[in-house]
Amino acid sequence: MQNDDVIWDVIRHHHCSYMAKIQTGNFCRNPYNVTGICNRSSCPLANSRYATIRDHDGIFYLYMKTIERAHMPNKLWERVKLPKNYMKALEIIDKHLEYWPKLLVHKIKQRLTKMTQYRIRMVKLSKKVREKIMTVPRKEVKRESRREEKALRAAQIENVIEKELLERLIKGVYPDICNYDEEIFNKLLDKNKVEEQEEEEEEEAEVEYVEGDYEIEEEEELEDIEDMGDFLKANNFDDIEGDEDDLEEQPAKKKAYVSYPLKQDDGTEKVRRKGKKVVVEVERDEDMGNRQHNAMSNCAHQKLRFWHVFGRISRFFSRQSYQFEGIFFFFFCFRFFLCRTMIDLWFYSQEMLQRDSLLL
């Protein structure tokens, strides 16, 4: 014999294991609860005649319990399958719960509404593409980080890069890098080359897999460069570059690596120092024009020559004795040229000066 009031009394005032107290109120975790709130009218334990809707695999079932079966917990809940159609489901609920208290029926219908709504939403979401979160076991994460550290140490990246760059320099991939003293470099690189060749001879016997420097890649790049190099020279004129290549103390030596046509210093130095004989220099260029693959445009020529001259002048002024005059010259030119190029040139000339003082 059940007395609902007694049950409710005990549950409410002592202990109910389904009750969850949070800030906003008391909730019931009982799966058969209609509203989910811990209430006298919503408690499935304290009401001998009760009904709910539960969802199994997307299909809704109406569960009912009556007091006649209260002594058989096994067969307590009677279940009716509800159709997916909302209106038909409502009709079936009405049919089964005809003489039941209106409040309960109302709550059940509300629950049905909510459940159909979220079922629709779930279907929509599953059609969308969502990111799946995959977890990686901590052991693997740690292992990877350990291996990465060791690989980093074994890689010695900076050394490898430096070696690679030097190799490329030796091979002649760089036609027009400006800021090194070519003479000494060539000497040293020749030395390096000789050393390397000696080493290679020793190593010939070993079987080689394709090693660190990816040969095929380099070839491809080289290919590009050979074609592009001249193209670049002709069209993308970087004015300063021409200057700086020529700004050297030692007169007149052809550089092995750079096939830049302006390299011939022989007799033209003095001419350029005087300054403005553009015509003469153009003629000279045409002599060397055979070396080039693409024809340079005349105005680009002249432009380069002008910068060349300018570079010479500024270098002249950069010597120790002429520094004062040099500053005047600098400011004079400042008005006509870009700030940046001027500063670059000035600093470069200073650099050259320092280098001279170091070497001599």
Next chain:
Amino acid sequence: MAKEKKRKAAEEAVDGDDYIEREDKKPKKQKLILASQIKNKEKRSAVYAKLKHEKRVEKRKKIKARDAASKQALELGEEPPEKMVPRTIENTRELDETVCRPDDEELFAGNDADEFSAVLKQQTAPKVLITTCRFNSSRGPAFIKELLSVIPNAQYYKRGTYELKKIVEYAKNKEFTSIIVVHTNRREPDALLLIGLPDGPTAHFRLSNLVLRKDIKNHGNPTSHEPELVLNNFTTRLGHRVGRMIQSLFPQVPNFRGRRVVTFHNQRDFIFFRHHRYVFEVKEKKEGLKDKKSKASQGKTEKKAIARLQECGPRFTLKLVSLQHGTFDTKGGEFEWVHKADMDTSRRRFFI
């Protein structure tokens, strides 16, 4: 104490048949006591220190002998004795059949018919679209800014809530050559998805150890010249493919005046990314500092040509998780290579 106990145990164990054997066994068993078996800490540490000292002395002797031998040989004009090569993981790497050989014609033929051949042969200029995952936070945007400065001709588009497949279509319409998706997890960029277009492969990398430019000491600022590429150690076929994919992100005509180099260095399946500006210099090296006794040789100064690097730009490592044939399609796509847990069992086996 322990020694005495051992001796007694040895005596008890042996039957006593061979008197001579027992005597032989005693000293042997005494020598085999490890320092770690002594329970007394002071005694144990003393024994261990002695052991270490002995080892060190031996090692030094060996090194001296070796050096002396090689010096002798040099003076005599003979070949110096062979240098001992230390055993490394790279030395003892498991033999891989898929390593590319320089005379492999199939490889070159494959390269021509590749998805990247159009870009790599400069028929099309690379154009890169960078985007993120749906929720982007914290270091993601900073990283993307730096990526934009590293890769020339790259553009950033906000993700919105578009599906990746739609983004791929959109990019195809606008004639991009590749897409980079930076994925963030827990407020850190976590993964990089590289999608080649029009039907290029999709490579999924895991990103780790990201160091932004501002966190690097003495960093340089990159210019906008096209960078030079250095791809190291991409030896196997898979590595070759990945290397070409990375290459297709960058324009094939580097501007050497900019002196910018971007490096992807593969070591044990980890691809390290570095971005430097370099300079060639002459370095004076003083010789003869090893021999403190002979001061005469200190006068030599050897000049060497070196390249000096200044790091600019971000620094991170990538690890390939999967390579999928075709554009992004995890369900229906065909995976060329997927990382599985049982690939990690051997410490000497690498795939890239």
